[in-house]
Amino acid sequence: MKRVQFSHSPIPYLFIAPQIIIICIFFLWPAAQAIYQSFLLEDAFGLSSQFVWFKNYKDTILTDAWLQSAGFTLVFSFLVTFLSLALAMLLAVKANEVIQGARTYKTMLMWAYAIAPPVAGLMGNLMFNPLIGDLYYFLNAMGWDFNHKLDSFDAGFVVVLIAVWKQVSVNFIFFLSGLQGIPKSVIEAATIDCKSNLRRFWTMTFPLLAPTTFFLVVINITYAFFETFGIIDTTTGGAPGGSTSTLVYKVFTDGFRGNDLGGSSAQSVVLMLMVLALTVIQFRFIERKVHY
Amino acid sequence: MAEVKLTNVNKVYSNGAHAVRGVNMEIADGEFIVFVGPSGCGKSTLLRMVAGLETVTEGDLYIDENRINDVSPAERNVAMVFQNYALYPHMTVRGNMSYGLKNRGDSKEEIEQKVIAAAKTLHIEDFLDRQPNQLSGGQRQRVAMGRAIVRNPKVFLFDEPLSNLDAKLRVQMRIEIKKLQRKMGVTSIYVTHDQTEAMTLADRLAVINNGQIEQMGKPIELYKDPKTLFVASFIGSPQVNLISVRYDGKFLKSGSLEIDGFEGLPIAEELVLGLRPEHLRIDDQGKLAMKIDLVEQHGADNLVYGSLEGAKNEDGDDLELCLRLNQGQEPSIGETINLSYDHSNALVFSKETGKRLI
Numbered sequence: 001m002k003r004v005q006f007s008h009s010p011i012p013y014l015f016i017a018p019q020i021i022i023i024c025i026f027f028l029w030p031a032a033q034a035i036y037q038s039f040l041l042e043d044a045f046g047l048s049s050q051f052v053w054f055k056n057y058k059d060t061i062l063t064d065a066w067l068q069s070a071g072f073t074l075v076f077s078f079l080v081t082f083l084s085l086a087l088a089m090l091l092a093v094k095a096n097e098v099i100q101g102a103r104t105y106k107t108m109l110m111w112a113y114a115i116a117p118p119v120a121g122l123m124g125n126l127m128f129n130p131l132i133g134d135l136y137y138f139l140n141a142m143g144w145d146f147n148h149k150l151d152s153f154d155a156g157f158v159v160v161l162i163a164v165w166k167q168v169s170v171n172f173i174f175f176l177s178g179l180q181g182i183p184k185s186v187i188e189a190a191t192i193d194c195k196s197n198l199r200r201f202w203t204m205t206f207p208l209l210a211p212t213t214f215f216l217v218v219i220n221i222t223y224a225f226f227e228t229f230g231i232i233d234t235t236t237g238g239a240p241g242g243s244t245s246t247l248v249y250k251v252f253t254d255g256f257r258g259n260d261l262g263g264s265s266a267q268s269v270v271l272m273l274m275v276l277a278l279t280v281i282q283f284r285f286i287e288r289k290v291h292y
Numbered sequence: 293m294a295e296v297k298l299t300n301v302n303k304v305y306s307n308g309a310h311a312v313r314g315v316n317m318e319i320a321d322g323e324f325i326v327f328v329g330p331s332g333c334g335k336s337t338l339l340r341m342v343a344g345l346e347t348v349t350e351g352d353l354y355i356d357e358n359r360i361n362d363v364s365p366a367e368r369n370v371a372m373v374f375q376n377y378a379l380y381p382h383m384t385v386r387g388n389m390s391y392g393l394k395n396r397g398d399s400k401e402e403i404e405q406k407v408i409a410a411a412k413t414l415h416i417e418d419f420l421d422r423q424p425n426q427l428s429g430g431q432r433q434r435v436a437m438g439r440a441i442v443r444n445p446k447v448f449l450f451d452e453p454l455s456n457l458d459a460k461l462r463v464q465m466r467i468e469i470k471k472l473q474r475k476m477g478v479t480s481i482y483v484t485h486d487q488t489e490a491m492t493l494a495d496r497l498a499v500i501n502n503g504q505i506e507q508m509g510k511p512i513e514l515y516k517d518p519k520t521l522f523v524a525s526f527i528g529s530p531q532v533n534l535i536s537v538r539y540d541g542k543f544l545k546s547g548s549l550e551i552d553g554f555e556g557l558p559i560a561e562e563l564v565l566g567l568r569p570e571h572l573r574i575d576d577q578g579k580l581a582m583k584i585d586l587v588e589q590h591g592a593d594n595l596v597y598g599s600l601e602g603a604k605n606e607d608g609d610d611l612e613l614c615l616r617l618n619q620g621q622e623p624s625i626g627e628t629i630n631l632s633y634d635h636s637n638a639l640v641f642s643k644e645t646g647k648r649l650i
Contacts, residue, residue, distance in 0.1 A: 185378035188345050189439075193392035195366035203391070207382045 031272065037265035049262075056266040065242060066250070066267070073246040076160060077224035084164045085216055088171030093205065095172075096179045106176065113169040117227055121234030124162035128235070148236065152243030155236045159244050162235060163228045171216050178212030179205070218282055225275065247271050294356050294369075294446035294479050295321050296342065301351035303337050303503075311337040313503040314351070322477040324470070328490035328526070329500035336451055338500070339483045343372050343449050355446055366395070371440035372449040376456060377432045379424040385411075385435050386420040389442045396443075410442040413472070430461045437469070441476065448473065448480040454489065466492060487527055491515070499523045519648050521641040524566050530595060530614050533572075535565040535603055536643065544640075546611070549602035551579060553635050557649060558642070566639035569595065569616040574623070578632030582613050584625050594622055601628070 038056050042049040060066055091109055098105050115123075127135040128148055139146040148154040182205065190204045206213075229248050232238060238245035238253060245253065251271065255264025296319040303312035311334045319325050327335040340346040342353060344365030353360050360368050371392075380388050386407055393403045411417040414434045424432055433453065440448060450469070454462045470493055473480050484490050490497055491511040498508040499522070507514055507523045518524035524532050535546055539557040543550040544565055557563065572580075584598040594617045599610035615631065623629055640650040 183376065183378065185374045185376055186380060188343075189372065189374060189378040190380070190391075191345065192343060192365045192368075192370065192372055193439075193443075194395040195364055196395070199395065204380065210382075 034265045034268050034272075037261055038269050040262050040265075042261050052262070056262040057270070060254070060260075060263040060266050061270055066247075069242065069245050069247055069250045072156070072243065073225065073248075076156065076163075076228075076244075076246060077221055079160050080163045080167065080224040080228070081217060081220040083160070084167040084171055084220060085213065087164065088168045088216075089175050089209070089213075091168070092172050092175035092179055093201070095176060109172050110169050112166060113173065115166060117163075117166060117230035118234050120162055120166040121231040124158060124231070124235050128158050150240055152240055155240060155244045158235055159228070159232055162231050163224065166231065167220060167223055171220065174212055174216055175209065178209050182208045214282075218279070221278065221282075222275075225271075247274075295319060295354075296447060296479060296481070297352075297354040298338075298342075299352045299354075301338070301341065301353065302349045303334070303341060303346060304349045311503055312341070315503075315505055317498065317505070317508070319479055319481070322479055324473055324480045324482065324493060324495045326482045326484060326490045326494035326497050327500055328484055328487060328497060329506075330526075331485055333500045334503040335483045335485075335500045339449055339451055339481055342447070342481060343370055344368050366392075368447075369443075369445050370447045370449055371443050371445035372451065373436050373440050373453040375452040377424075377436040379432055379435055379439075381424055384421050384423055385416065385427070385438075388424065388435055389439050392439070392443050406442050406444075407438075410438045413441065414438050429457055430465070433457060433461075433465060437472070441472070445478065448478050450480065450482040452484055453482075455484075455486070462489075469493065487529060491527070497527075499526055501526075518639065521564055521566070521643075521646040521648070524639055524641070524648070528568055530569050530616070532566045532568045532639070533613050535567070535600070535611060537563050537565050539563060547602050547604035549580075549600070554638075554640065554650065557640065562643040563649070564641045564643050566641065567633055568637065569614040571633050571637040572613075572615045572631045573633070574617070574621065574629050575632035576630055578630035580613075580631040580633075581628055582615065582631055583628045584623055587622060587625060589622075591619065593618055596623060 039051055039053060040049045041052045041055065095102070095106055095109060112120075127133050130136055130147070130149065136146065146154050148158045186208070187200075187204065190200050194200045194203065225246070226248055228246065229252070232244060232246060232249050233252075236244045238249055242250070242253075247267065248271065251264050251268045254260050254267065258264075296317075298315050298317040301312060301315045302310070304310050313334075315338060317325075327338060329335045337346055341348050344360070344363065348361050355368060355370075380391060383391065389407045389410060390403045393406060398406075407420070408417065411420055414437055416431065416434045416438055419427060419431060419435070424435065427435065433456075436453070453469075454465055457465060466489055469482075482489075482493055484493075494511050496509060497511045497514055499506045499514065501522050507519045509517075511527075514523055514527050518527065521534075525534065537544040537546045537551070538561070539545075539554065539559055541559055543552050544554055544557075544563070545551075546565075551565070581601040582596075582598040583601060584596055586597040588595040588597070596615045596617055598613055598615075600613045601610075603611040617623075638650065639648060641648050
């Protein structure tokens with residue numbers, strides 16, 4: 001076969017230059033810095049540093065505190081992703097069937113999208129405030145001895161609840177547009193072929209929504225890993241005893257509260273590798289089962 | 293095997309649109325009924341009501357003796373073929389065809405048997421393990437048909453199933469659908485806006501206009517004996533020539549044109565004379581003079597277009613006329629020819645009511 005020869009023009013490179021520059025400045029350079037930092041041991045005032053190879057990794061990774069944080073991150077991410085997707089899908093399927101006042105209904109479900117995570121956290125903080133929080137009183141009145149300042153399960157409940165509430169609206173928008181992308185006649189054909197609504201959902205709607213769901217799983221895991229930082233910081237601050245501290249939050253507290261820049265960098269490098277692995281897994285194994 | 297009965301069926305949408313108005317119809321077992329009409333006339337709505345995809349606002353639907361107004365679509369034992377095929381994109385051809393049977397609870401062997409048999413009938417047995425997006429338009433159409441016949445339904449419903457196919461394939465599938473329906477003897481309702489499809493497929497044809505049945509009968513009856521102006525203009529291709537006239541007791545008059553030979557028509561009322569292109573013939577003694585503008589050669593016959601001298605339409609322009617001639621008869625453009633027709637074929641309608649007078 002004859003190879004096609006393109007003349008080398010600088011113009012294509014010019015077009016991708018902005019993106020390349022952004023990646024270099026905001027990803028490659030900081031990443032390289034983090035890797036370099038992770039091999040250094042610095043004194044508390046940042047006056048001197050010394051090259052220590054993998055000591056930072058040995059001291060921070062796989063310690064009890066790190067394992068606890070990793071465990072919480074996994075459980076937290078799973079819960080947030082699963083619950084926010086499941087709730088959003090349920091709401092979207094129901095909203096899609098509404099005929100009267102559909103627009104108002106949908107707009108109201110989308111509202112929470114406009115709230116930034118730290119603000120959502122602050123709102124949660126007020127609602128769970130032991131002095132004036134309505135939800136705090138409600139849960140205690142229900143017979144649950146609720147105190148998220150002392151009990152790590154209760155604290156986890158608070159952050160999961162707020163993170164899910166914040167994310168449902170985003171997922172709802174995507175699911176709704178995904179549902180509207182399913183040809184009406186396909187659903188009608190299924191109505192003639194299948195009597196049970198529930199069965200029709202699992203055999204028709206759910207598989208046809210799979211591309212949207214897959215995309216949202218990726219987005220939501222990223223959200224739970226990184227963007228929930230604002231929520232955790234404004235509600236529990238990792239308390240009690242670091243039990244609601246995700247890996248990202250731990251990187252922050254160790255580095256900026258504990259002034260252990262080397263250890264913090266080591267953790268962030270590990271976190272980066274974990275996310276990389278996760279992404280590969282997602283695209284390799286899950287995407288294969290998705291029908292586009 | 294089933295009879296379908298519609299009594300005084302109405303559909304009013306929530307926005308107030310009255311899509312179907314008091315339709316009464318009895319469809320015999322094994323009959324092939326075609327609903328034909330312009331877009332928006334309510335023919336699809338009517339079909340979808342039989343399928344259960346639209347609710348019935350008023351009136352009753354029966355399949356055999358059972359009132360099915362409130363029966364779910366899956367339990368009506370009907371099968372529908374959609375315009376865009378509506379194949380399940382995430383299932384193979386086999387999956388598409390067996391989906392309904394599986395949900396009905398048929399056994400695996402039974403399903404496999406039925407699918408293979410249906411696939412053989414439609415010559416799609418080689419595609420059973422393909423996804424719909426790997427098939428051509430014609431093949432998808434066959435799969436959609438297969439999905440319908442595999443269920444062995446009481447009633448087949450077709451919603452403009454051929455309109456996404458190219459012209460050649462459309463004719464071919466049309467013949468196949470007709471043959472298949474004959475062979476299976478399943479009562480069928482077919483919706484189309486294509487009058488050729490309607491004429492060729494139907495045992496009986498229902499011309500629908502504005503949510504009502506204008507006329508229902510054998511295709512040839514509707515062609516020969518249309519009850520209204522709408523039916524006359526909808527059935528027949530090319531369309532019937534319509535000439536606005538008034539009757540003065542002796543002549544039908546349009547502009548300076550005078551046509552004799554009609555009796556017993558209301559005087560001075562606005563009337564419409566309908567003459568089909570195939571009923572006009574060249575005749576030197578003929579009273580109609582036509583100046584030829586255009587000749588279309590269709591192979592077997594020629595369609596000649598021109599203006600009818602003397603006659604004016606409502607806007608005062610010359611009236612356009614179309615004439616069908618056999619191959620070989622090919623008058624030249626610009627020539628004026630005289631035409632005559634059989635009185636028995638002439639149709640006269642009241643303009644106001646649209647009803648046929650003669």
